[in-house]
Amino acid sequence: MTGAFPAMPRSLQNLPPKWAHFCLGIERFISDDLALDMTGKTLAVGLSGGADSTALLLCLHWLAVKNGGRVVAAHLNHRLRPEADDDARWAASLCESLGVPCVAREADVAALAASRGMGLEEAGREARYTLFADVLAQHEAHFIALGHHLDDLGEDLLLRLSRGTAWPGLSGMVGRDDGRRLLRPLLLTPKSTLTGLLTALGVSWREDATNSDPRWARNRIRSTVMPLLLQENPNFLDAVARLWRVGSADRDYWDAQTATAGTTLLDATLAGAHRALRLRLYKAALDSLGPGQALADTLFGLDRAWQDRRIGATFQFPGEKTATVTGSGVVFSPRH
Amino acid sequence: MTGAFPAMPRSLQNLPPKWAHFCLGIERFISDDLALDMTGKTLAVGLSGGADSTALLLCLHWLAVKNGGRVVAAHLNHRLRPEADDDARWAASLCESLGVPCVAREADVAALAASRGMGLEEAGREARYTLFADVLAQHEAHFIALGHHLDDLGEDLLLRLSRGTAWPGLSGMVGRDDGRRLLRPLLLTPKSTLTGLLTALGVSWREDATNSDPRWARNRIRSTVMPLLLQENPNFLDAVARLWRVGSADRDYWDAQTATAGTTLLDATLAGAHRALRLRLYKAALDSLGPGQALADTLFGLDRAWQDRRIGATFQFPGEKTATVTGSGVVFSPRH
Numbered sequence: 082m083t084g085a086f087p088a089m090p091r092s093l094q095n096l097p098p099k100w101a102h103f104c105l106g107i108e109r110f111i112s113d114d115l116a117l118d119m120t121g122k123t124l125a126v127g128l129s130g131g132a133d134s135t136a137l138l139l140c141l142h143w144l145a146v147k148n149g150g151r152v153v154a155a156h157l158n159h160r161l162r163p164e165a166d167d168d169a170r171w172a173a174s175l176c177e178s179l180g181v182p183c184v185a186r187e188a189d190v191a192a193l194a195a196s197r198g199m200g201l202e203e204a205g206r207e208a209r210y211t212l213f214a215d216v217l218a219q220h221e222a223h224f225i226a227l228g229h230h231l232d233d234l235g236e237d238l239l240l241r242l243s244r245g246t247a248w249p250g251l252s253g254m255v256g257r258d259d260g261r262r263l264l265r266p267l268l269l270t271p272k273s274t275l276t277g278l279l280t281a282l283g284v285s286w287r288e289d290a291t292n293s294d295p296r297w298a299r300n301r302i303r304s305t306v307m308p309l310l311l312q313e314n315p316n317f318l319d320a321v322a323r324l325w326r327v328g329s330a331d332r333d334y335w336d337a338q339t340a341t342a343g344t345t346l347l348d349a350t351l352a353g354a355h356r357a358l359r360l361r362l363y364k365a366a367l368d369s370l371g372p373g374q375a376l377a378d379t380l381f382g383l384d385r386a387w388q389d390r391r392i393g394a395t396f397q398f399p400g401e402k403t404a405t406v407t408g409s410g411v412v413f414s415p416r417h
Numbered sequence: 418m419t420g421a422f423p424a425m426p427r428s429l430q431n432l433p434p435k436w437a438h439f440c441l442g443i444e445r446f447i448s449d450d451l452a453l454d455m456t457g458k459t460l461a462v463g464l465s466g467g468a469d470s471t472a473l474l475l476c477l478h479w480l481a482v483k484n485g486g487r488v489v490a491a492h493l494n495h496r497l498r499p500e501a502d503d504d505a506r507w508a509a510s511l512c513e514s515l516g517v518p519c520v521a522r523e524a525d526v527a528a529l530a531a532s533r534g535m536g537l538e539e540a541g542r543e544a545r546y547t548l549f550a551d552v553l554a555q556h557e558a559h560f561i562a563l564g565h566h567l568d569d570l571g572e573d574l575l576l577r578l579s580r581g582t583a584w585p586g587l588s589g590m591v592g593r594d595d596g597r598r599l600l601r602p603l604l605l606t607p608k609s610t611l612t613g614l615l616t617a618l619g620v621s622w623r624e625d626a627t628n629s630d631p632r633w634a635r636n637r638i639r640s641t642v643m644p645l646l647l648q649e650n651p652n653f654l655d656a657v658a659r660l661w662r663v664g665s666a667d668r669d670y671w672d673a674q675t676a677t678a679g680t681t682l683l684d685a686t687l688a689g690a691h692r693a694l695r696l697r698l699y700k701a702a703l704d705s706l707g708p709g710q711a712l713a714d715t716l717f718g719l720d721r722a723w724q725d726r727r728i729g730a731t732f733q734f735p736g737e738k739t740a741t742v743t744g745s746g747v748v749f750s751p752r753h
Contacts, residue, residue, distance in 0.1 A: 243649040245656025247663045248584055298649060309642050313579040313634060320581025323713045327583045327696065334693035357670035360663065377659045 086178040087283045093143045100278055104140045107266050108148075114329065115257040115264060117224070119148045124264065125222040127213060128154040128176075128183070130168045130287035133228030135175065136275035137267055139284065141226055142179050155216040155225070157209050158187040161201065168287050175284075184216050202297075210261075217262060224264040229254060232272040232303075235321040239302045239310075247377040249335065252328020253321070269322045339365035347410040351387060359384055363404065366413040373400020387411055422514040423619045429479045436614055440476045443602050444484075450665065451593040451600060453560070455480055459487040460600065461558040463549060464512075464519070466492070466504045466623035469564030471511065472611035473603055475620065477562055478515050491552040491561070493545050494523040497537065504623050511620075520552050538633075546597075553598060560600040565590060568608040568639075571657040575638045575646075583713040585671065588664020589657070605658045675701035683746040687723060695720055699740065702749040709736020723747055 093101045111117050124145070126138045138154055145152045156172040158165050169185055176183035188211075194204035213225045229237075237253045256265050267275065279286055295301050310317045338358060342350075342365045351359055363380045367373070375398045386394040386406050395405045401416030429437045447453050460481070462474045474490055481488045492508040494501050505521055512519035524547075530540035549561045565573075573589045592601050603611065615622055631637050646653045674694060678686075678701045687695055699716045703709070711734045722730040722742050731741045737752030 242578070242660075243646050243653060243656070245650070245652075245659055247660060248588070248667065251660070252584070301645075301649070306642060306645050309637075309645075310579050313637070314581070316581075317579060319714075320579070323581055324578075324583060324587070326717060327693075327713050330691075330693040330696060331584065334691045337691065355666075355670045355673065357663075357666040360666060377663050378655075381662060 086175060086285075089139075089178050089284075090143070090282070092146050096143070097281060100281060101143075103274065103278060104143050107140050107270070108144050110256075110269060111264070111266050114269070114326070115266070117257065117264065119144055119150055121149050122224075123151040123153065123220060123222040124224055124226045125153050125155050125184075125213065125216045125220060126226045127209065127228065128156045128172050129228070129289070130156070130172050130175075131228065131289055132276045132279055132286040133230050133233075133267060133272065135228075135284065135286045136278050137226060137228040138175070138179070138181065139278070139282070141266065142181055151220075151222075152181050153216060153220045153222060154181055154183040155212055156183060156185045157205075157212050158185065159190045159205050159208070160187060161190055161205070162289075164287070171285075171287055182220070184212070184219070186212050188212075224257075224262050226264045226266055228267055229265045230267045230270050230272050230275060231318050231322060232307075234268055234325060235307060235318055236299050236302050238321055238324065239306050240299060243298075243302070245376070246374075249328040249331040250374075252325050252332075255332070256325075256329065269325065271318055335361040336365075342366055342369075344369060344413040345410060346413075351410060356384065359387075363411070363413075366411075367398055367400075367402055367404070370402050370413060370415045371400050373398060373402060375399065383411065422511060422621075425475075425514050425620075426479070426618070428482050432479070433617060436617060439610065439614060440479050443476050443606070444480050446605060447480075447600070447602050450605070450662070451602070453593065453600065455484045455486055457485050458560075459489065459556060459558040460560055460562045461489045461491050461520075461549065461552045461556060462562045463545065463564065464490040464492045464508050465564070465625070466508055466511075467564065467625055468612045468615055468622040469566050469569075469603060469608065471564075471620065471622045472614050473562060473564040474511070474515070474517065475614070475618070477602065478517055487556075487558075488517050489552060489556045489558060490517055490519040491548055492519060492521045493541075493548050494521065495526045495541050495544070496523060497526055497541070498625075500623070507621075507623055518556070520548070520555070522548050524548075560593075560598050562600045562602055564603055565601045566603045566606050566608050566611060567654050567658060568643075570604055570661060571643060571654055572635050572638050574657055574660065575642050576635060579634075579638070581712070582710075585664040585667040586710075588661050588668075591668070592661075592665065605661065607654055671697040672701075678702055678705075680705060680749040681746060682749075685746075687746060692720065695723075699747070699749075702747075703734055703736075703738055703740070706738045706749060706751045707736050709734060709738060711735065719747065 090096050093104055108119060111119055124141055126134065126141055128134045128138055142152045154176050156169060158169045173183050173185060188208035190201060190205045190208055193208060194201050216222060217225060234253045241251050256268050293300055339361050342362045344366050346362055346366060354362060360380050363383060364375060367375050379396055379398060383396045383404050392406055392408055395403055397403055404411055404413050426432050429440055444455060447455055460477055462470065462477055464470045464474055478488045490512050492505060494505045509519050509521060524544035526537060526541045526544055529544060530537050552558060553561060570589045577587050592604050629636055650656065675697050678698050680702050682698055682702060690698060696716050699719055700711060703711050715732055715734060719732045719740050728742055728744055731739055733739055738749065740747055740749050
């Protein structure tokens, strides 16, 4: 299969109109929903070889041609599956046929996991993000573009629901993360559209058999809960996309409302704030102290203590962070 | 089974401590989450005879004794099931053993549905709400209390998710509806706790076999999706309760932010508002024109048209409501 790519269309104009239109829709999503003007930008594409990242590379390549930008692919060989070397050759060949630079690296993810006492999934993620950081630096890229699509978003929403994530986090992964310089241009595109694009162009892709391993919650959600919701509502993925748009607007709204919150929230600030805003102020203060997701229950408990003026009451949060009600407000502290 | 009730405890003091504590927890939920002081209040309880409304009647009865309030039961005989007459006798007997007035009425729901061209479920609901309105008036009751519990709330959340309800509607049915004068004191109590109370006190209840009929989406959700989510997270119902609390705070927040919105939203108002707030302003304007749920997609489309100043652009909403972008803002109109 390696090297067996058809002659690739050189630009949007050479695509069937349906698929040129599809790429322009992705450009619009990037500009309108992700607030990024692609003109002159360099995007690095995390290319696993699955249908999602393959379609993403093609689409962003043609949009870069249109917008005077650049695309570079980043492929990590995890050395976990027998097909891994074939995947790497496949990725290099695809990039060659597009005329796109490909940064390929091997990582012994199993050894990394063993030496660091991590799970394979976590070690794989760490190795990928190390590669991404290097590619961002070497190629002066603005963002790493990832292939997450609407089916992934639906699974993410259901996983977050099952774990009790509050709002707006419940609405799913962000489309743009400026801190980690991540972009997810396909987030509202169903997977079936991506395989449709590849099939129409005669471009092959690589399947990852671990995607059906029921040891992972995400795979269980995909194979059990998702089909039931699609049975209730064949347009369920549209509902997921809608909810994500509302969640993105709300996330941005609460970020703006809490932008000036430090790690000490004064009584005057809290007293003038609605309960819904106080909840987000507490969360913003905690988030500024590092990783660790606070449960809404503990935040409500803290709020109750503040309302009751229980001075000295202290609450523990994940990441060994604490919040204490004082005589002048609520003070948040990192681990010592 | 009718008439076979044990001697009922006369007050909270006569209950096993665990269950007295449970009732006080419900009182706290009513005061803190539903913002209702029960002192001296009259509550009418919609008593079907199921475990939920039976436990609700007991609990509110003892709280009324404590708080100098009153409770009255309202039972509708839907005449749909062979056991309906037994249910009615059972309800009368339970109320007698508690010393609580019981307003019982028969409605030929099947005939009502046929004559009005409604489904049975809708006709049953209409007959119940007619009874509730009469009981509210006759007994000068402040609220109708309904037995919806945390399992119901979880199903409601999943139903809303499958149908694509946006936020905060997604978080589930409200705990207090001042317009319809409804109260749901058990909304964060799992059903198993309610059957536990009744079993501990030796109080029987009536089962409704139609609760497992797979023709209803709610029953399908209960028997298929819910068990899978409980498998992923045995504390899933806690997650549902948390999400409801966040949703209730947000609902109240957005209601306050949009309280002064009329059916004309001026450019100055919209220009000063974040997208998340504009979405709720549009929704509040539409809601003020009568029933009919707007899809977030159409609201985003309207917002895009307003941003692009597409004067004259008109959007249709359920309930035959329209919104038009004008030279000075957005104007919402009811059906003609």
